[in-house]
């Protein structure tokens with residue numbers, strides 16, 4: 526009997542390069558899942574265009590009145606759309622709002638995010654700029670489970686990226702994104718395979 530492929534939903538606010546990397550991994554068989562739905566809180570976000578041009582169901586959902594979070598009604602809209610699409614795992618790919626309450630309860634330990642730094646260094650916005658300004662020699666990217674904080678959830682996977690003397694914010698961000706596109710599909714596969722053990726704030730992953 527063939528195993529039912531778990532359905533994932535992707536939430537994003539930006540250009541969607543991680544969504545494209547995940548979709549390519551699905552197509553090549555590197556990631557064994559089904560991309561059931563892409564949702565954006567930004568009506569003209571690149572992620573929606575890129576999803577639609579690959580025939581992936583993609584919708585804009587009104588995020589409500591707040592700039593940095595979904596209000597309760599919006600959270601219900603997002604949860605309902607994901608559940609109607611049969612989504613079991615939610616993958617954030619540049620989604621610029623904090624998720625709380627009902628959303629995280631519904632998808633407990635099933636919301637994954639990627640952040641462009643080696644957390645806990647440089648949480649928040651433009652982490653590559655923060656790294657460059659601080660003068661670190663290595664930065665990277667982190668895949669983590671989402672909790673109620675900002676970039677604070679249990680860490681699942683990290684990859685380092687060197688910071689070069691001649692780096693600009695753009696060149697460093699591009700190098701970090703290459704690493705993101707490499708590790709995100711592998712990390713998502715690890716999560717949906719149930720190969721994670723969460724103990725408090727620790728997430729034990731198999732040897733990578």
Ligand code: GRF
Nearest residue numbers: 539540541542543619640641
């Ligand atoms: C990525 O750099 C990710 O780390 C951060 O948002 C960015 C999204 O980029 N959370 P994209 O829309 O996937 O290109």
